[in-house]
Amino acid sequence: MTMTAQSMTASPTAELLRDAEQSLMFIVKRPEAVMVRGKGPYLWDTEGKRYLDFIAGWAVTCLGHCPPVLARALAGQAKALINASPALLNEPMIRLAKLLTDHSCLDKVFFANSGAEANEGAVKLARKWGALRKDGAYEVITAWNSFHGRTLAMMSATGKQHWNTLYEPKVPGFTRVPFNDLGAMKKAITPKTCAIMLEPVQGEGGVWVADRAYLRGVRKLCDEHNVLLILDEIQTGVGRLGTLWGYEQYGIEPDIMTLGKGIGGGFPLAALLAKDAVSVFEAGDQGGTFCGQPLAMASGLAVMNEVIGKNIATKAKNRGNYLRRKLKALEGELGLSNVRGKGLLMAVDLPKSNGPDLVTACFKRGLLINAPLPNSVRFMPPLNITAAHVDEMVELFADAVRNTP
Ligand SMILES: Cc1ncc(COP(=O)(O)O)c(C=O)c1O
Structure with missing residues (x-):
């Protein structure tokens, strides 16, 4: 120029x-x-x-911009180890996974870089579970007005009407139903359904709160039909709704939960958490170059310690x-x-x-x-x-x- x-x-x-x-x-x-x-x-x-x-x-930026606790953690980690390898363990990765499982109803963690990637992992895990435990069930039911991310599969999962014709063809295997409508959810479940994926509060859709009876009813349907409940807490988790996790306010537990946004306090970080019984990935099924990256792990650890420690x-x-x-x-x-x-x-x-x-x-x-x-x-x-x-x-x-x- x-x-x-x-x-x-x-x-x-x-x-x-x-x-x-x-x-x-x-x-x-x-x-x-x-x-x-x-x-x-x-x-x-x-x-x-x-x-x-x-x-x-x-x-x-759940702790505000450039919170000293996060800046210190990043600077300290940058001096010690910026990147090892996704195939090697690092200390903040282990500590953050333990902190998350100690303070939630989930047992295992996979770290990702963005919310969409964590949700992709959640759907992969549910499909793998369906392949192993439910006769090849692979369909995931989501809600209209939901938002689950911008990868091709998550655009298919997301319930935005005006995405319906964008980037065709869609990834198959997603069914969408009206939010807060238990009858519609019940009708949509088929023998091929492996999971239902919902946000406790639909954030991008306009801040629509899941009714207590609805989420509890969906949990019950999941139990009755042997379907996994995935809660996308990428926007609602890490204290945003006034409890550490949104599900706490509904008296239910998800089988799988995804986190993003606030967990890194501004550093790109997301996580996929699951109960032991559904943690069915085998070697090579899931991964990524920056999954568990030490700077991201140090950020998440600093943020979560602060969020939990200071209530x-x-x-x-x-x-x-x-x-x-x-x-x-x-x-x-x-x-x-x-x-x-x-x-x-x-x-x-x-x-x-x-x-x-x-x-x-x-x-x-x-x-x-x-x-x-x-x-x-x-x-x-x-x-x-x-x-x-x-x-x-x-x-x-x-x-x-x-x-x-
Ligand atoms: C509920 C929910 N899920 C998933 C995502 C996607 O996260 P990311 O933009 O980090 O991929 C968002 C982002 O707004 C979200 O609000």
Whole structure:
């Protein structure tokens, strides 16, 4: 690329934005800002503008941006061992697996790099179990409106209507049913069903909470029909819903659970956990170059020790209740409705379908929020935010709602 007279006079930010447009593959329209720094619930861009981050990298930075405990763990591990081999054990890998199994109902862990990869592993494990233990059963039932990731198989599992015709042909073996409809689930089970895969709260779909009777009923159906229950807790796990794992709030146990997002606190890490009885992989069935990578393991260990040791889930529950009260108090004045969610995964319906414009208006005011639906916005801040951060968010949000046509 040659340097033009214009580029020589452009500001560093303008140059970066131009280079981004020229060199990054287009996948989505991003705001015209370049982030350089983060601390706690705040991000700063190249122009020094501060943003209160109630997206948290899509429910990822559960301890806020650059938490010292994570920075220390990464720096320490980087000096000791950055990468060994997926075929060799490393210490943080063993410690993290033990921590996860000690604090959950699951017995075995496989580490992956992304949520989609962990979910792929969950479906592979269920299919292997079906091949060995259920006469070759391979079908997985998922819910409409669900989100399980962007690999080809997880796009087939995901219940997004507008993905139905994208990247055809679909991976076979997935059946989708309406969420929170036990009758539909029962009807969909066939002798070929090996697993049901659900999110306790559908996050990307717009924050729709599974009814207690529904998840308990699905667990019962699984037991009656010899079907595995896979809970995708990639968004809901690690304290997000106000308990360490979402399933705890339903009084049930999954056979398989997947984790991602918050578990690495911002470092790419995901995990597939399973009960002993369904951990049926044989040598060579599953793997990956970076599975159990020491930096990722050190991140997960630091985050999980902090989340468990400081009871961050209860903090998220209390702060979520506070956020709920603040939003409810504004319902009448701003025309908001249907405040919903659990812990610090919350959403509210807007009086108009102007979600994307509202997100832009918030961005201008230095607030990051997300609109999963045209008429809803979602809040998924770090789990350790203070009441003052909630107050600051609500003030910026209310001002944006009042002034966005
Ligand atoms: C419930 C759920 N499952 C899976 C995924 C996919 O995770 P990843 O983007 O890390 O592949 C997401 C991401 O938003 C999610 O919310």
